[in-house]
Amino acid sequence: MVKSKGNPADQTLCPVARAETVVGDRWTVLVLRELFARNHRFEEIQAYTGATPQMIAARLKKLETDGLVTRRVYNKHPLRHEYHLTEKGEAFFPVMFALRAWGETWCKSPRDGLSMNYTHLTCGKPAGLGPVCQGCGEPLQWTDMVAERTPKYQRERDARWEAFKATR
Amino acid sequence: MVKSKGNPADQTLCPVARAETVVGDRWTVLVLRELFARNHRFEEIQAYTGATPQMIAARLKKLETDGLVTRRVYNKHPLRHEYHLTEKGEAFFPVMFALRAWGETWCKSPRDGLSMNYTHLTCGKPAGLGPVCQGCGEPLQWTDMVAERTPKYQRERDARWEAFKATR
DNA sequence: CATTGTTACTATGATTTTCATAGTAATATG
DNA sequence: CATATTACTATGAAAATCATAGTAACAATG
Numbered sequence: 001m002v003k004s005k006g007n008p009a010d011q012t013l014c015p016v017a018r019a020e021t022v023v024g025d026r027w028t029v030l031v032l033r034e035l036f037a038r039n040h041r042f043e044e045i046q047a048y049t050g051a052t053p054q055m056i057a058a059r060l061k062k063l064e065t066d067g068l069v070t071r072r073v074y075n076k077h078p079l080r081h082e083y084h085l086t087e088k089g090e091a092f093f094p095v096m097f098a099l100r101a102w103g104e105t106w107c108k109s110p111r112d113g114l115s116m117n118y119t120h121l122t123c124g125k126p127a128g129l130g131p132v133c134q135g136c137g138e139p140l141q142w143t144d145m146v147a148e149r150t151p152k153y154q155r156e157r158d159a160r161w162e163a164f165k166a167t168r
Numbered sequence: 169m170v171k172s173k174g175n176p177a178d179q180t181l182c183p184v185a186r187a188e189t190v191v192g193d194r195w196t197v198l199v200l201r202e203l204f205a206r207n208h209r210f211e212e213i214q215a216y217t218g219a220t221p222q223m224i225a226a227r228l229k230k231l232e233t234d235g236l237v238t239r240r241v242y243n244k245h246p247l248r249h250e251y252h253l254t255e256k257g258e259a260f261f262p263v264m265f266a267l268r269a270w271g272e273t274w275c276k277s278p279r280d281g282l283s284m285n286y287t288h289l290t291c292g293k294p295a296g297l298g299p300v301c302q303g304c305g306e307p308l309q310w311t312d313m314v315a316e317r318t319p320k321y322q323r324e325r326d327a328r329w330e331a332f333k334a335t336r
Numbered sequence: 337c338a339t340t341g342t343t344a345c346t347a348t349g350a351t352t353t354t355c356a357t358a359g360t361a362a363t364a365t366g
Numbered sequence: 367c368a369t370a371t372t373a374c375t376a377t378g379a380a381a382a383t384c385a386t387a388g389t390a391a392c393a394a395t396g
Contacts, residue, residue: 014271014324015268015272015276015284017198018276019267019268019270019271019274020194020198023267024193024194025193026188029188030184030185033184043373052357053374053375054375054376055355056374057374075372077362077364078362078363078371078372091274094269094270094299095266097266098262098266099183099187099188099191099263100183101183102183102262103184103185104183106256107190132299152181153182209343214344221344222347223384224345226382245392246391247391248344336342
């Protein structure tokens with residue numbers, strides 16, 4: 001399971017340390033990425049992250065315990081759940097957005113170019129990488145943007161889904 | 169050691185996944201926190217994070233390999249190094265700042281209040297928790313701010329240092 | 337010149353987590 | 367009745383983590 005013993009978050013007042021006890025884990029962040037991408041099913045999260053089912057199950061359980069995610073029944077018989085972000089989960093967006101900007105800028109070769117482009121619905125222009133919209137200067141919020149993947153990155157995602165399905 | 173096999177960052181175009189191969193680890197983020205707090209010595213990082221020396225050594229080594237940190241000699245005989253953020257490391261600040269804001273807002277009880285307060289040097293007013301300055305509306309940069317800890321949080325930090333020193 | 341202190345680590349072994357692979361359970365569909 | 371779908375759980379080997387202790391290279395003190 002994922003750690004939680006002795007409630008380490010309460011052992012410090014540092015907000016960064018506290019946040020890290022919740023999201024300080026690679027798989028957890030990738031699960032959140034999928035939820036922000038509006039993929040709500042277990043198998044979608046598994047396929048796109050590439051994690052094992054135990055990793056996903058453990059992370060979703062902990063995210064639910066920590067209040068970032070809720071399970072929503074979308075089918076009885078058999079009982080099936082979708083995973084959705086809570087307000088606390090959605091509030092994590094600025095971190096995700098900043099992380100994505102850092103990754104685009106510093107973790108890729110120039111020839112790769114950007115993998116995602118956000119459009120700011122409020123002004124209709126590209127949002128850019130900063131905390132405020134490149135086009136209009138307003139602070140960016142998740143609900144005011146649409147994300148679009150480059151064809152190359154979209155193809156990678158599709159291939160992941162196909163590869164996952166092929167093993168079923 | 170910290171993982172790196174097969175260069176997993178190159179296996180996806182996702183900027184979030186790539187970033188996470190570098191900073192998707194609790195100790196790594198806490199090490200960066202200390203560097204942003206201008207603590208550059210090994211023992212300072214060890215004392216304030218509470219990690220074991222191997223954890224710190226491994227993280228610093230990987231951060232250096234990944235280009236976020238450089239070692240700087242501050243003493244020959246015996247050879248001693250300080251750890252400093254590179255441009256790539258400093259560029260991580262928006263993520264750290266957003267993470268801190270999320271932690272302050274969502275990972276603490278209301279009675280705790282904020283643990284840190286940033287002042288925007290450009291306008292002299294409190295910067296707040298958002299991506300832009302609460303006082304003047306300008307996007308916030310690391311170099312334009314000073315951070316101050318609340319007395320309570322500062323006392324916690326001092327206690328950590330004392331406790332560390334007491335063991336040697 | 338021997339002892340203690342400072343700084344930055346490395347070594348060890350028990351415990352915990354992760355990973356790959358496989359399997360189960362409940363139900364729908366053909 | 368056989369196969370498909372979805373969401374997991376079981377297992378065991380490999381790797382990472384943790385607490386604790388120790389080392390190395392010098393500097394300062396008595």
